[in-house]
Amino acid sequence: MPVISIIGPKGGIGKTTLSINTTAALTRMLGDSLNHDSVCLFDLDLRLPTISSILESHPRKTFYDLFETLANKTYQVDFLQSIYRILTLFQAFLDNEIDSNNAQLQKSLALYKNMNIELFHFSEFSFGNVLQEFFLERGQIHTVKQIKVLKPLLKKIDMDSFKEIIKDRENNSRPVADEFINYIEEYKFSLLGGEVPILGKRSHRKRINEPAFLLLFLEFVNELIGRFKYIVLDTPAGGVNHLSSLMNSIDQVLFIFDMSNSIAVNGSIDALHSFIDYYEDFYEDYKQGRLTGLDKAYVNRMIAMRGQEAVTEILSNKKFGIIFNRCQSPKEISNCLDQLREYLETLDRYDEYKDRIHMVGMVPHHKIINITNNRGTLFYDKDSSLSKCINLIAENILTDNQNCPTLSNSNGEILQFLQKKGQGSWASRFGRIASSLS
């Protein structure tokens, strides 16, 4: 289940356009082996999802619904379960059933002290007021012995009815994966994601920064990803900040270099560098057992799903690729390659990474694509020379980049490879210039 992220540091450089067309090409190439679980396009843009409107496909449930479900049901239930555990252990201590050194009790005290109650809906529960008071007392409780102060409060909570309420809420509290997967018959791939900007809602912006909530979200996303053979992520500008642990599920990161914009190119080079650093640090922390918090929880879930060996492989062997977009002349690509090599040399990273950065494809600047009302976005299959460019990208994904040049190839070789598949007028012009460079 390779996960491919099409990413770039800036809006407007072609992430969405190339994600959609690459997904269409991958789907086409799988041919006979194709089924409903083969390919999924995943709109990870929580700020401004656009794919469902571009493809005019409206999922039964969007990620906005997912946030609502997680926030209103899953999160509340998880919270209730944690409180239940805390109350049970505190009560057992007050009843002298366990002593102050009990490890579970110590853990419960820490949980009680650190739980973020901001997103819990106290008013929804009959004992909400008492619970709120229970948390207000936290400032005074520092040691296990001080739990005694809470005795009168605990007396007010009927644990049996508390348990009943949890049971009640547990039913229907988890999102159902199938409801979020939108298989599009016309295109033969599935779409995941949104229609409404999730982060447009203030409480959702808060939630995404809440580790317990974020973990629920990531866990669900991982479950969805696990269902498909190939996943293409349209990854929002600036990486996925709050979703950074999700970056560890990605097998190949394809950076878009927008050749029409030298500032954007500098940004992409910089982004490539930060991902190299991010993955190196993460792998090192993983090996040394230094991961904490969300990252640790996330990796543990990945291991539970795929096994330790697979996870080590995924974390140690990230692939990086480059897609040149909006190309107008091979000279631009050539200059860009030189710039990237020089940049990596300066950082002393060139030797280590020259064979790990693949030149996966190239798409010319084309008026068919550049139509402001989005009608040109899905151009695959409509224009043969453009389709060939996209086929090359999909082919490299399918063959694991085995035939793909890397930074250690010469510019001439790279250009030759990138234009090989395109036979259209633009591409043959490109070819002539490319061969004159090699």
Ligand SMILES: Nc1ncnc2c1ncn2[C@@H]1O[C@H](COP(=O)(O)OP(=O)(O)O)[C@@H](O)[C@H]1O
């Ligand atoms: N190769 C290209 N040639 C012409 N226009 C392009 C090309 N790639 C993208 N565009 C146009 O650029 C705009 C931004 O592309 P988009 O894929 O939405 O970028 P992003 O997802 O990175 O914000 C769109 O109008 C798209 O049609």
Ligand SMILES: [Mg+2]
């Ligand atoms: Mg986009």
